[in-house]
Amino acid sequence: MTDDELIWRISGGSGDGIASTSQNFAKALMRSGLNVFTHRHYPSRIRGGHTYTEVRASADPVESRGDGYNFLLALGDSFARNPQEEAVYGNEEIKPLSENLDELREGGVIVYDEGLLDASDIPNFDERVEENDWHVYPLDLRGLARDQGREVMRNTAGVGATCALTGMDLDHVQDLMRDAMPEKILEPNLEILQIAYDQVREEYDVDAPDVSVPTGEHDEEQLLMSGSDAISYGAIDEGCRFIAGYPMTPWTEVFTIMTQNLPKLGGISEQVEDEIAAAALAVGASHAGVKAMSGSSGGGFALMSEPLGLAEMTETPVVLVEAMRAGPSTGMPTKPEQSDLEHVLYTSQGDSQRVVLAPGTVEEAYEQSRLAFRLAYEYQIPSILLYDQKLGGELKNVPKSHFDREPNPTLGKTLSEDALAEEPHSPDGKFHRFQHDVEDGVSPRSIPGQKGGRFLATGNEHDPTGHIAESPDNRVAQIDRRTQKLEAIRDDLDQEDTGSYAGPEDAEYGILTFGSQQGTVEEAVGRLNDAGISVKSYGVSDMLPFPTEQVREFVESVDEVLVVEMTASGQFRGLVQKNLGQYGEKLSSLLKYNGNPFEPAEIVDGFEAAVVEGDGDASGHQTTFVPAAGD
Amino acid sequence: MSTFSAIGDEREIDRDEYTPGVEPQPTWCPGCGDFSVLKALKQALPEVGRTPEETLLCTGIGCSGKLNSYLDTYGFHTIHGRSLPVARAAKLANPDLEVIAAGGDGDGYGIGGNHFIHTARENHDMTYIVFNNEIFGLTKGQTSPTSPKGHKSKTQPSGSAKEPIKPLSMSLNAGASYVARTAAVNPNQAKEILIEAIEHDGFAHVDFLTQCPTWNKDARQYVPYIDVNESDDYEFDKTDRVEAAEMMRETEESLYEGEVLTGRFYVDEERPSYGAEKQEIGEMPEEPLAERYWDDDYEWERSHDMFLDKHA
Numbered sequence: 001m002t003d004d005e006l007i008w009r010i011s012g013g014s015g016d017g018i019a020s021t022s023q024n025f026a027k028a029l030m031r032s033g034l035n036v037f038t039h040r041h042y043p044s045r046i047r048g049g050h051t052y053t054e055v056r057a058s059a060d061p062v063e064s065r066g067d068g069y070n071f072l073l074a075l076g077d078s079f080a081r082n083p084q085e086e087a088v089y090g091n092e093e094i095k096p097l098s099e100n101l102d103e104l105r106e107g108g109v110i111v112y113d114e115g116l117l118d119a120s121d122i123p124n125f126d127e128r129v130e131e132n133d134w135h136v137y138p139l140d141l142r143g144l145a146r147d148q149g150r151e152v153m154r155n156t157a158g159v160g161a162t163c164a165l166t167g168m169d170l171d172h173v174q175d176l177m178r179d180a181m182p183e184k185i186l187e188p189n190l191e192i193l194q195i196a197y198d199q200v201r202e203e204y205d206v207d208a209p210d211v212s213v214p215t216g217e218h219d220e221e222q223l224l225m226s227g228s229d230a231i232s233y234g235a236i237d238e239g240c241r242f243i244a245g246y247p248m249t250p251w252t253e254v255f256t257i258m259t260q261n262l263p264k265l266g267g268i269s270e271q272v273e274d275e276i277a278a279a280a281l282a283v284g285a286s287h288a289g290v291k292a293m294s295g296s297s298g299g300g301f302a303l304m305s306e307p308l309g310l311a312e313m314t315e316t317p318v319v320l321v322e323a324m325r326a327g328p329s330t331g332m333p334t335k336p337e338q339s340d341l342e343h344v345l346y347t348s349q350g351d352s353q354r355v356v357l358a359p360g361t362v363e364e365a366y367e368q369s370r371l372a373f374r375l376a377y378e379y380q381i382p383s384i385l386l387y388d389q390k391l392g393g394e395l396k397n398v399p400k401s402h403f404d405r406e407p408n409p410t411l412g413k414t415l416s417e418d419a420l421a422e423e424p425h426s427p428d429g430k431f432h433r434f435q436h437d438v439e440d441g442v443s444p445r446s447i448p449g450q451k452g453g454r455f456l457a458t459g460n461e462h463d464p465t466g467h468i469a470e471s472p473d474n475r476v477a478q479i480d481r482r483t484q485k486l487e488a489i490r491d492d493l494d495q496e497d498t499g500s501y502a503g504p505e506d507a508e509y510g511i512l513t514f515g516s517q518q519g520t521v522e523e524a525v526g527r528l529n530d531a532g533i534s535v536k537s538y539g540v541s542d543m544l545p546f547p548t549e550q551v552r553e554f555v556e557s558v559d560e561v562l563v564v565e566m567t568a569s570g571q572f573r574g575l576v577q578k579n580l581g582q583y584g585e586k587l588s589s590l591l592k593y594n595g596n597p598f599e600p601a602e603i604v605d606g607f608e609a610a611v612v613e614g615d616g617d618a619s620g621h622q623t624t625f626v627p628a629a630g631d
Numbered sequence: 632m633s634t635f636s637a638i639g640d641e642r643e644i645d646r647d648e649y650t651p652g653v654e655p656q657p658t659w660c661p662g663c664g665d666f667s668v669l670k671a672l673k674q675a676l677p678e679v680g681r682t683p684e685e686t687l688l689c690t691g692i693g694c695s696g697k698l699n700s701y702l703d704t705y706g707f708h709t710i711h712g713r714s715l716p717v718a719r720a721a722k723l724a725n726p727d728l729e730v731i732a733a734g735g736d737g738d739g740y741g742i743g744g745n746h747f748i749h750t751a752r753e754n755h756d757m758t759y760i761v762f763n764n765e766i767f768g769l770t771k772g773q774t775s776p777t778s779p780k781g782h783k784s785k786t787q788p789s790g791s792a793k794e795p796i797k798p799l800s801m802s803l804n805a806g807a808s809y810v811a812r813t814a815a816v817n818p819n820q821a822k823e824i825l826i827e828a829i830e831h832d833g834f835a836h837v838d839f840l841t842q843c844p845t846w847n848k849d850a851r852q853y854v855p856y857i858d859v860n861e862s863d864d865y866e867f868d869k870t871d872r873v874e875a876a877e878m879m880r881e882t883e884e885s886l887y888e889g890e891v892l893t894g895r896f897y898v899d900e901e902r903p904s905y906g907a908e909k910q911e912i913g914e915m916p917e918e919p920l921a922e923r924y925w926d927d928d929y930e931w932e933r934s935h936d937m938f939l940d941k942h943a
Binding site for chain 1: 634635636637638640651652653654683684685687689692699700703704705706707708709710713715716717718719720721722723724725727728745746748749909913914915916919920921924925927931932933934935937939940942943
């Protein structure tokens with residue numbers, strides 16, 4: 001935790017504009033020269049229910065949500081149900097304030113809309129305020145907005161109050177409003193912003209803010225971007241011009257971004273009847289010579305299991321993205337978890353092969369989206385990009401230069417008609433699409449419509465022309481060849497390590513993690529080292545083919561390793577042990593599966609309790625320690 | 632040489648070109664109706680001028696799926712029930728291909744029923760041939776979605792309690808713009824209907840009655856058949872939805888009473904195909920997308936130049 005940071009939480013009900021207000025505020029902070037990172041929490045509900053977004057801003061780089069937060073802007077929940085004592089939801093009206101108090105830091109600020117919220121509805125509110133040295137500013141934001149004729153603009157009033165109380169200039173907020181808002185609502189919003197700002201400055205002594213907005217400077221242009229944005233742009237830059245999908249949270253974000261952008265690129269998006277069709281369409285489009293993708297979240301991805309196997313068996317390149325959310329079954333649709341790891345690694349019958357990459361940051365999401373396409377098309381294999389609700393939806397600033405790269409629309413080993421003529425054919429003119437002995441196991445392909453390229457793609461085992469064949473020699477040759485591609489991909493991936501490392505190389509302890517927890521782990525590693533505990537971390541991205549040698553080296557170099565993941569059953573630790581085949585006595589787990597991502601302090605405390613003190617009890621956190629099992 | 636020079640190739644086509652060297656003789660049972668589909672396709676394709684290498688045949692799983700092994704074109708033998716989503720995506724990726732999908736009644740009206748409804752609804756420009764033998768053949772004789780009520784099999788030992796699917800009516804309601812039924816015993820009509828179906832600009836659904844002499848011995852051999860377009864006993868306008876619907880209802884009921892009615896039941900030449908609809912709203916390129924990947928002069932767009940400003 002650094003003192004020089006603002007973690008601003010805006011809370012209200014779904015439908016109250018929490019997401020758009022926080023996004024604009026984050027962008028204003030970014031434009032002012034700060035690094036920003038957002039964390040969102042929302043229910044699977046269209047209207048009402050407790051929702052919040054946190055914006056963390058610091059002059060230093062931020063790669064994670066923080067520990068708690070220090071500034072609350074509690075708006076009303078316009079869609080709260082009527083308070084009923086016996087009902088499970090109790091008094092929803094007060095929740096934007098009451099539900100957020102536990103995580104507010106000592107000395108933090110509370111601004112709440114007294115036009116809608118009555119703090120006296122919260123038991124022991126005054127005592128808690130005193131105990132925690134909170135600074136409370138009840139403001140009639142609703143009334144203020146209503147006076148300007150637009151009650152719904154109370155969010156803007158709240159932002160104005162935030163600026164006044166944290167010492168932030170209005171310039172960047174005003175600029176953003178001018179960029180984002182249509183003329184009709186711009187003027188009243190600007191007015192409300194100014195009035196709220198002035199009123200707070202008049203009424204309160206704001207010269208020495210309780211919580212200040214830090215100041216910083218960027219040395220190059222920054223963009224505010226989510227993992228879903230980055231995945232989509234990665235796909236576009238690899239020449240993907242076809243997507244098929246079916247809506248499901250949180251995958252819908254990538255599907256939407258692609259669908260809105262593809263027509264501008266002469267591409268095609270198809271919203272279809274189910275996820276079986278979605279994946280099958282991606283396979284069909286790719287077979288016909290277009291770079292194609294599909295994707296879903298857990299339940300929808302389950303339906304893609306068979307088309308996934310078909311793509312593998314027919315060696316049709318395809319990229320599927322899987323946006324994890326808390327399962328099993330419908331689980332918690334809007335909450336992050338990493339528990340689909342084994343699902344994507346192993347689904348589909350037989351010894352089917354695939355690539356699975358799990359990016360850890362927004363930057364990696366872009367790079368590995370591109371990598372997933374490159375590997376899929378070069379090696380004619382399905383690639384799965386595995387991420388989660390957290391990485392998909394959180395926003396952070398990324399330098400624009402990160403995206404200044406050449407496009408790569410190549411289809412991989414695909415033959416022109418001239419080249420096809422030189423390739424082996426059967427006497428009846430069928431092209432040998434699936435040759436036994438070829439470099440890296442990759443047999444070049446033809447595209448329907450090409451002269452001299454005729455072949456059969458089939459989910460049955462097949463001979464070099466694609467003709468269904470069950471002879472033992474052919475079977476062994478074909479399955480060995482398809483398996484060989486994974487070894488070639490591992491060699492390819494070893495050319496450039498996709499892992500992320502933090503902490504001193506000669507550290508005593510290690511933390512292993514994968515995917516979206518990487519940034520939080522790295523912040524925890526920094527703090528542990530600051531506290532004199534020698535620890536380093538390795539965020540692994542390649543789930544399949546697994547970087548066994550790199551992980552072995554890491555595990556061997558330290559005394560003990562804590563594996564951090566958002567699953568209840570330790571799936572990632574299982575994957576590590578399966579690949580290493582030993583070191584079971586060195587690997588323990590820190591798990592979290594309550595629907596919220598780790599905070600850095602939970603990893604710091606969990607690590608100290610588990611590894612340094614050895615008893616595993618990190619009291620006060622909803623995390624679970626699982627000791628080493630032995631080999 | 633262009634990228635896809637097989638497409639639009641104007642030449643005489645010999646029907647033997649569609650016979651594969653490696654497995655020229657199908658393994659269907661003697662007397663199987665599937666032979667007639669193969670024969671009718673081999674006759675229809677040269678007549679419409681589509682060569683093996685500009686044709687993509689997508690099949691499902693079952694006896695019907697073996698069509699891919701016996702008709703030598705570009706082929707995609709997919710998975711059970713999923714030939715249509717694979718086929719329609721290939722058509723979107725490269726509209727110049729002649730795309731034909733085929734499968735059995737279990738494949739198309741059972742496990743793939745959802746895809747059938749939606750592909751018909753969208754009116755993709757393709758032909759869909761359903762080998763309807765009212766039985767699951769390759770898995771040895773289980774009751775299928777088109778088996779008549781009361782049909783006994785190892786999986787319906789007391790006789791099926793279900794009414795059969797009405798494929799023609801279902802197709803019409805879903806949105807197919809060409810709906811026909813033919814029968815294996817009627818090779819001339821089958822050929823003519825397949826020619827029309829392939830040439831039709833939209834989703835052409837052909838319910839092809841293919842007797843199964845091995846597993847459905849009790850069933851009729853679909854003789855004698857009556858062509859409703861030629862018979863004086865039936866008068867209806869196949870371009871009129873209401874009249875078509877009534878004719879289909881009668882046809883579907885009479886099949887189970889021993890009367891085999893065949894012919895064109897619904898033809899809508901006015902409705903644009905899905906590709907045209909998508910182009911109309913600006914969501915489908917004018918040039919086949921598949922060709923772009925071979926165009927050395929094409930300047931591939933970058934997200935950096937097009938989409939990043941709104942994030943700044």
